[in-house]
Amino acid sequence: MQLKLTPLFALITLLSTTPALSYRVTTTGYSNTVACQGAALVCFNHNANTCCWMPVGYGFSVKYTGMPRGSTGQGYRNKNSCYRDRSRLFTVYSDGTKCWSSGGFSRASWLKWNLPHPTTFMRIEGAGKESMAGCDVVEPDVFRYHLPDGGMRAIKIPKAKGSAQEVVDLHAAGDYEALEEYEEHNGEHKEHEGEHEENYEY
Numbered sequence: 001m002q003l004k005l006t007p008l009f010a011l012i013t014l015l016s017t018t019p020a021l022s023y024r025v026t027t028t029g030y031s032n033t034v035a036c037q038g039a040a041l042v043c044f045n046h047n048a049n050t051c052c053w054m055p056v057g058y059g060f061s062v063k064y065t066g067m068p069r070g071s072t073g074q075g076y077r078n079k080n081s082c083y084r085d086r087s088r089l090f091t092v093y094s095d096g097t098k099c100w101s102s103g104g105f106s107r108a109s110w111l112k113w114n115l116p117h118p119t120t121f122m123r124i125e126g127a128g129k130e131s132m133a134g135c136d137v138v139e140p141d142v143f144r145y146h147l148p149d150g151g152m153r154a155i156k157i158p159k160a161k162g163s164a165q166e167v168v169d170l171h172a173a174g175d176y177e178a179l180e181e182y183e184e185h186n187g188e189h190k191e192h193e194g195e196h197e198e199n200y201e202y
Helices: 007-017 079-084 163-172
Strands: 025-030 040-046 050-053 061-076 090-101 110-114 136-138 142-146 152-156 187-192 195-200
Touching (some): 025 110, 040 050, 050 079, 061 079, 079 110
Parallel strands (some): 050 136
Antiparallel strands (some): 025 040, 025 061, 040 142, 061 110, 142 152
């Protein structure tokens, strides 16, 4: 007797035999309300279904870099919405790089991205959850800001909880001497059409 494979059975077979995938996406939250430019907080190597928290003043514009084809980027106003994937402030659909701006009317303080269904429900290497119902939480790794002379600098944010807020508070107060004490993030800056373009290695 010849066995016929139903679409559902074929999908289950594919998911059970496909090795775990690992995609790394960089998520950047800006204080700029109309463009993905200027002072920013960066979550590097951001796993799927991981909520990246943005301190006060950041998340008015958001950029996703390195998104796999068919994936989505989401923004939320609070942790509970991000954790449960409810009441999205925005959703972007893309592969590669995508920017969202609020125009100053709202702020996405919690950010994440997801793989297209049904891959979303597979075990993602490095992620702490297997579905969209719940997510791990991370804080930004890097802060990028303009210096008084017009140059741009990137610094590493300590891993201690709340460090990102401390860093942006120093920047808001104009305390550049205190910011100089932080370790610089290794990245390259190059001029592009009159603007600073960050070309960081990650």
